[in-house]
Amino acid sequence: MKFYLVIIAGYLFCLFVGSLFVSLIFKILGYPEAKLSGIKRAGMIIGLFERFIILTFVLLNQYSGIAFIFTAKSIARFEELKNREFAEYYLIGTFASLSFALLCGEIIKFILPFYN
Numbered sequence: 001m002k003f004y005l006v007i008i009a010g011y012l013f014c015l016f017v018g019s020l021f022v023s024l025i026f027k028i029l030g031y032p033e034a035k036l037s038g039i040k041r042a043g044m045i046i047g048l049f050e051r052f053i054i055l056t057f058v059l060l061n062q063y064s065g066i067a068f069i070f071t072a073k074s075i076a077r078f079e080e081l082k083n084r085e086f087a088e089y090y091l092i093g094t095f096a097s098l099s100f101a102l103l104c105g106e107i108i109k110f111i112l113p114f115y116n
Contacts, residue, residue, distance in 0.1 A: 002115040006108065011055060014104035018051045018097060019044055025096045031089060043093065046073075050094075051101040058105025066102075070094065 050069055057065040073094060074081065081087045 003112065006111055006115050007059070010104060010108040010111075011052065014051050014055050014101055015048050018100040018104070019047060021100050022047060022093055022096045025092065026089075029092065031092070047093065047097045050097050051104075054098060054101035055105050055108075058102060059108060066098070070098070 050073075053069055054066055057063065073090075077086075077090060081090065
């Protein structure tokens with residue numbers, strides 16, 4: 001039972017503290033709030049899904065699947081990536097989110113044997 005609690009707590013931490021982490025990175029770098037060009041808060045929602053999938057891939061030792069996320073996001077934003085300011089914003093957000101999820105996954109994998 002403790003095994004599952006560790007995983008659930010890890011997912012919740014990764015998803016919601018990860019959002020705060022990405023926001024903090026943007027504040028430190030002095031980036032303003034994202035300009036609304038689509039659905040309000042879509043970037044945050046995409047980030048939640050992104051971290052969920054990345055964490056799942058890490059816990060399943062499927063690191064190559066992480067490339068799928070980055071590729072899919074890049075294809076979806078291909079035209080917008082020609083704008084340097086947007087490209088920087090996109091890359092910083094994506095790499096901050098990816099790094100946080102990878103770190104969470106590795107910490108969970110380190111802790112899990114103690115609860116098995």
